Amino acid sequence: MSTTPQTTPAPAAAGGTGTAPVLTVSHLKASINGQQVVEDVTFSVPSIGITALLGRNGVGKTSSIKAILGLIHRDAGTVELEGRPIHTLPTHRIVQRGVGYVPEDREVFAGLSVAENLRLSERDDHPRRELVESLFPDLVKRAQQAAGSLSGGQQQMVSLARALMNDNRVLLVDEPTKGLAPKIVGEVADALEEAAKTVPILLVEQNLAVVRQLAAGAIVLSDGHVVHTTDSATSFLDDDTLVTRHLGVGTGPAPKGA
């Protein structure tokens, strides 16, 4: 595994709260069909709160998340969950260790009912059905409906609910508000905020208002590398030069100072 020194900072807890990070990614490289999409990524996720993973379209945010989960081919690097290496495990074992995943585009099983989607995700002896039902009462009503027939927002609820069903060590949430109506975006954000009280979250999010609302720290990717790490997402977003350089203009509303 690669241990060559890089210009990127050594694993630095983006939250900077002093506690041991829950997830540590070091020099991760990954490829799709032989094409490298994660070049050399090093960061860590603090064990409380929400950490945003930011960057322009196509810089490898989704790929980094998938590489952590082993869903795409990892070429090099290490991933540790609470100090224990997980990068040698197959995907299902990584998830079983307590890495919850909410994929981009939701990926609910369209032909299965809502109840089946949730039941499929239950892997603990005591799945947290009450919590999920209290967070998403709408899903209880629609339990027997095919997940494919739900609206985008409802499908996102199912996807979030699947991840919250178990007692995870960390959640990887990929663009949960993508393509949703503004009102639903708020609901999803609230649900994430609620979830973050019990589990740390690594959040990929293009909607900077949502990032501002939720994220404590932030990690910024560009061209498959980490280019910026901060323990205050808000101060990063307030810095117009940094935002323009790393996220480009017009990647999302920047409410303050605009």
Add this chain to the structure above:
Amino acid sequence: MSASTEELKDQHEGRQGLSAKDRLRASLTPPPKPGPSASGQPAARRRLIGGAAAAVGVVVLALLPLLNIQLPGILPTATYQPGALQLMALCMLMGAAALTYHLLIGVAGLLSFGHALYVGAGAYVLGILLERTGMGLVPAMLVTLLVVVILANITGAVALRVSGIPFAMVTLAFAQAGSVLVRRNPEGATGGEEGLSLNTEQIPAFLVGVSNTRNLYWLALAVLIIVFAVVSWIQNSRAGHLAEAVRENENRVRVLGLKPYLAKLLIFVVGGTLAGCVGMVHLLLQSGAVPRTVSADFTITLLVMVVLGGVGSRWGAVVGGVLYTLLDQRLTVLAQSEAIQSMPALFRVPLSEPLFLLGTLFVLVVLFMPGGLAGFVRRLSARTGGGRPRKDPVKVLEQAE
């Protein structure tokens, strides 16, 4: 080096998002070797050495019927005698047939299960024309060629509307229709299960009879050389690069604004036509046509040959075809041998079935020798420092633009 969102999305859909061709490519060819050797000089020298070796090989092959070489265990007789010549000619024809299949699967990534249709069409149409019309051999061959071209165009145009497994199934279905037609023996034309025996009235005397086997041998050699030349030419043509690029990454080709359909159709038709030519000579060599040449089994045999040799490699396909045919023939002889017949049934039964041994060999190659013989050789030469860099066909195209 960042992937566009589109590509990521493709990836996201997992198995479904990857086209069958990508998977074919990704799983069949060993990953391109990293490392140097991109400089032009060794490549040029390699090409020179390869060309020289091929020329020497052709000369030796051409001279074999005039030499008295014994290869016990491999050839049934000395090389100048009809038994060995017949077998060697068949080997070369099968090598050529495998090459035509290589054009589809190795170059364009088209997994066809109906390639036998064109081999069978070449053999049967020519046989029927010679039997029924009294045409001379050459005009009959030209008409047959025309028929095969039309057949390949029609079936290819339809089948290429879909890709991946559906494409495999449509081609399989077309070939199955051909197979049913042949077996049904409409108006006694095909001879049904018995097959069609060659009417030699219109065939020039030098191609008829056991004593002229060596002429047929030279004919088969000529077919192999021609097929190899045409396949090489197509592979290095614009259409070949385009088809190869499509195999690697259809989306990128579409982004370049190129239409892959016609390139794929061209390759399909050329492959089918060459297969028809092989079928015609096969009819002459075997003095007849049998329904097996149209069957799905025969296509699968071609697939086995190409995979044994190594998908994507021209000489691999030839060697695969030759090796398979040789093994098939010799294992059949071996099965009848005293040594095997006197074994207890537990060993005798499997060892008496050439296809059992070949099937097992094939499974072992797929499991333990990815890339077939060509892959094996490539790994060897990579280890010894040689080795040819693989060009990215999309890049080749982009440069050509």
Add this chain to the structure above:
Amino acid sequence: MSTILLLLVTGIGLGAVYFLVASGLSLIYGLMGVLNFAHGAFLTLGALIGWETARIMGADSWGGFALSLLVGCLVGALLAALTEFVLIRPLYERHIEQVLVTVGLNLAAIALFEGIWGTDPVFIQGPTWMGMTTDVLGAQIPNHLFITILVAGLVLAGMVLFLKRTRYGMIIRAGVENRSMVTALGIDVRRAFTLVFTIGGAAAGLGGVLASHYFGYVSPLLGGSLLIFAFIVTVIGGLGSLAGAAVASVLVGVLQQFANYYWSIGDFVVVILLAVVLLTRPSGLMGRKVATA
């Protein structure tokens, strides 16, 4: 009228045999992306060993017939499970190589069967009642058809119940849709692979025994032609869809019977049907997703 009824029932009977083969093919392809060429070998071995069993027990006894069904089913399941475990699993996620391995296995297995049982078809019979006919509205329906259709119906019902009511069924349905997401929920999807192979092999073995009664013979070549039609059925129905396989099986079987009887072009009609379906609906009648071009 009676002819039409007879053709209809024989067509459904043929469809029942197709379904027993195609259901497993479809599930295996749907979940694993593997077009399983060895399915014909599962079927053939089920038929051959099933027939041996029936012969030992007395071919015309109901006990012998019932046992041959059971044994055929078990043999198919066992061979399929073994295939998945020994040949398919080591090639995890390498779909084309997995297909090639099944091609090779089929070649080797059929050749081995020929070595053991010879290439000539062996004409068989079951209990006397199965060889007789029943008058239904004037049509003389061969009795074995009722059994074939009944068994296929039970298999269909059993599969549907399994897929709908059990956790593994749920995993299989989810995996057919999106395999990587199933693993991302912490589920080892490979266990489901062995399971669909076993189920598919069991159905194929059962189909082999029933096919041998349908056609009246067993032979090592029994699986070959059935496999091609089962492939066609699977593609017409939509790869991965059990309901699609059921509908397409009956459709193809009935169409084939009628076209054969009136114009003796049954096989061509099937080919044309396949071409038409694929060109108008590349994902098949009930396939959910299109294999992207």
